[in-house]
Amino acid sequence: MTAACSVVGVSSRDDNEPDRADFLNAACAVIDRWAQSNPGNVRLRLADTDDLSALHSLNSDAIMGLGEDGLFMPMPKSFLSEMIRNGIILLIERGGEPLGYSVAVPAGRDHPPFIPGTDSGRTGLLFGTALDQAMRGQGWHLRLIRMRKRIFSEAGFVSAQSTASPFNSASLANLMNSGFHVSGLKNLLDGHPRFLLECELAFESGQRSEPTGRQRHVLLPKAGNLSDHQTLLADGLVATGIRKGQNCTLIYSRRPEPHSGEPNP
Numbered sequence: 001m002t003a004a005c006s007v008v009g010v011s012s013r014d015d016n017e018p019d020r021a022d023f024l025n026a027a028c029a030v031i032d033r034w035a036q037s038n039p040g041n042v043r044l045r046l047a048d049t050d051d052l053s054a055l056h057s058l059n060s061d062a063i064m065g066l067g068e069d070g071l072f073m074p075m076p077k078s079f080l081s082e083m084i085r086n087g088i089i090l091l092i093e094r095g096g097e098p099l100g101y102s103v104a105v106p107a108g109r110d111h112p113p114f115i116p117g118t119d120s121g122r123t124g125l126l127f128g129t130a131l132d133q134a135m136r137g138q139g140w141h142l143r144l145i146r147m148r149k150r151i152f153s154e155a156g157f158v159s160a161q162s163t164a165s166p167f168n169s170a171s172l173a174n175l176m177n178s179g180f181h182v183s184g185l186k187n188l189l190d191g192h193p194r195f196l197l198e199c200e201l202a203f204e205s206g207q208r209s210e211p212t213g214r215q216r217h218v219l220l221p222k223a224g225n226l227s228d229h230q231t232l233l234a235d236g237l238v239a240t241g242i243r244k245g246q247n248c249t250l251i252y253s254r255r256p257e258p259h260s261g262e263p264n265p
């Protein structure tokens with residue numbers, strides 16, 4: 001079987017930043033493995049600049065379908081082009097028709113981590129996914145989150161970060177059900193609130209540290225006031241669980257101590 005993906009002539013950006021060639025090779029390896037076990041008519045590949053119009057249309061259609069501002073980030077062609085240059089965009093196609101995309105970029109000089117105070121070294125950023133209606137409700141979002149985590153993990157990254165609107169429950173639930181926890185809340189450049197999410201990639205090999213202590217279940221409003229969530233997050237709690245229903249509930253508990261190698265006092 002021919003490889004779905006290959007990388008040629010890519011050099012490292014900076015000695016202090018993860019090697020771009022390693023990242024692209026990991027992306028190709030993950031895509032090729034997926035193609036080998038999914039020989040159907042849906043194809044996954046890395047987008048290039050010839051795909052910018054299609055990517056932009058998918059983004060605009062998804063935002064229009066959501067019907068409200070601030071649930072998904074508008075991605076002009078200039079932004080998508082920068083993502084292709086500095087990271088990857090996974091593109092889903094069926095019969096040559098682009099039906100969805102998902103963005104992953106190593107944190108670094110041009111793209112600082114979403115969570116303030118995080119060291120950008122070896123942190124991967126998940127920027128967003130848009131699916132055509134034809135691809136929804138089939139597990140594609142979960143699959144694309146897990147594939148991007150695996151790409152970062154195989155390229156030697158230690159953590160991944162993402163953002164989700166508190167009012168976009170589909171996006172938030174899929175991230176949380178893939179091992180991400182909510183550890184912050186802030187208004188992004190578009191003026192709309194986003195939860196800041198992070199995930200230890202060690203979780204891939206079963207080494208995730210679990211938060212402990214009393215759990216607090218906090219209702220997530222469909223819009224408006226998030227002060228209960230803001231207060232808990234400012235107090236250092238993290239949301240590690242989500243219950244979907246008529247309304248969503250987030251489950252908060254105390255943040256786990258980072259692995260320091262020191263014995264507990």
Ligand SMILES: CC(C)(COP(=O)(O)OP(=O)(O)OC[C@H]1O[C@@H](n2cnc3c(N)ncnc32)[C@H](O)[C@@H]1OP(=O)(O)O)[C@@H](O)C(=O)NCCC(=O)NCCS
Pocket residue numbers: 062063066071072127128129130131132133134135136137138139140141142168169170171174244
């Ligand atoms: C968010 C998104 C990526 C989720 O993709 P997905 O693979 O369909 O995710 P799921 O299968 O978990 O379904 C999510 C929800 O859509 C619903 N759904 C299922 N099939 C659907 C369809 N054909 N059309 C619309 N919604 C559908 C599911 O029932 C689920 O609803 P729930 O949240 O009430 O349970 C996708 O809905 C999308 O592209 N939305 C627009 C862009 C966006 O919001 N991106 C999020 C930023 S990352």
